[in-house]
Amino acid sequence: MPTTTPRILLAGGGSAGHVSPLLATAAQITRRCPEAEVIVLGTQEGLEADLVPAAGYELVTIDKVPFPRRPNGDALRFPGRFGATLRSVRTLLRDREIDVVAGFGGYVCPPAYLASASLRRPLVVHEANRRPGLANRLGARRAAAVLTAFEGSSLPGARRIGMPMREGIAHLDRAAHREQAVRGFGLDPACPVLLATGGSLGALRLNTAVAEAAAAFVEEGAQILHVTGRGKAEGLPELEGYQVVEYVGAMEDAYAAADLALTRSGAGTVCELTAVGLPAVLVPLPIGNGEQALNGEQVVAAGGALMVPDGELDAAHLRHQVLPLLRDQDRLATMAEASRAFGITDAAEVMADVVTGVARRA
Structure with missing residues (x-):
């Protein structure tokens, strides 16, 4: 059903790894195709409940219905709950005359993918991790385009475009902004700066090791910008040259x-570091399905980062x-050059062009 106004549903949410690339893509769709109608499906x-409305986009929410992992009461209730969610997404696609669904992973994607299939609406999938999640493995089977942040995805027809990210990070000139940011x-x-961060929730092992090693760094003329995560800064040492903050609103400054x-080596972090060409020591989260180690392997191989197992990171290291x-x-300097060569800075623009192109052909 051709339309002069592309109507686009972006599905994803739960974590920053899903919400951030979704919003970066939405921003580029709006910039490159101002007439497009963009709706976000989340929980x-x-x-996304806070970030999507704050960014100026309409958020339609559905219930979070995770696939049951063991036979229990949730497993018995799952078919009915999932069926109701699927029907609500189908209704949304019909009522809003959605031309294309673009999914970024997370709990909302399976019903979005199945609803788009049942109504024959085209689908675009973006996978952030080298090891794809269940939702995107499901969606990729019939997607018009499968786009990834890393090479080597097992998804059929995958094409690496990088990770959609905010312009402030994607197009950051670190050298030009360094002095102002440091101050x-x-x-x-005049002194080198180590940025230590475990993400918005913090990382206990990183926080502990950095705090214990801070005095040694300062004594040797080095500095640390320690982003601890919210509520994690209490009790850390107070030293000149060791700056502790719980949260940084604009990571491009850091x-x-x-x-x-x-x-850590979450997909978003790895892609941001390489986009800006910042050398890194990656400490993969040691739980889950090992995707953080996989995310960092290619950057390490390219020479842009080192990797340390979580269990080996301490103050002595x-x-x-x-x-x-x-x-x-x-x-x-050598690592920065290798990191930047690996990174991709225009993923949001490419993703936006693919999505709007599919919408116009629908």
Whole structure:
């Protein structure tokens, strides 16, 4: 049903790994195709409940109905609950005359994918991790386009475009903004800066190791910008050159201030680090299906990062391995070049073009 006004449903939510690329894509759709109507499908419990309306997009919520992993009461109730959710999404697609569904993974995607299939609406799938989740494995079977953040996906017909991200990060010039960013965090531009962060929720092992090693870094003329996660900064040492913050609203400022990052290796983090060309020491989360280690492997192989198993990260490792690296500007420059060569900065634009193109052909 051709239309002069593309009507697009973006499905995804729950975590920042789903919501951030969704919103980055929405922003580029709006910029590149101002007449497009963009609706977001999410839940009331995920980050999207706050972030999507704040970004100016309509959010339609459905119940979170995870697939049961064991036979119990939830398993018995699942068919009825999932069926009701599926019917509500079908109604949404019909009533709003949606031309294309674009999914980013998460609990809302299976009903969105099945509803689009039943109504023969085209589907575009974006997979952030090298090891795809169940929802996107389901959707990729009939998708008009399967787009990924990394090479080597097992999804059929996958094409790497990178991770859609905000313009402020994707097109950051770290060198041009470094001095202002460093001063903004109360640090000295003449001294190297380690950015240590476990994400918005923090990471206990990273926080503990960094706090214990902070004095040694400062004594050697290095600095640390430690983003602890909300509610995780209490009790950490107070040292000049060791700046502790719970949260950074604009991560591009932290990336610009840093010479080296110590982080988890979630897909979004890895893609942002490489887009801005920031060398990193990656510490994969040791739970789940191992996707964080997979996400970082290709960057390590390219020379843009090092990887340390979670169990080996402690204050001694930071003092003996990370601190010398932070002070080796030549090696950091080589790593930064390799990181930037691996990174992709226009994923949001490409994703937006693919989605609107499919919508116009619908």
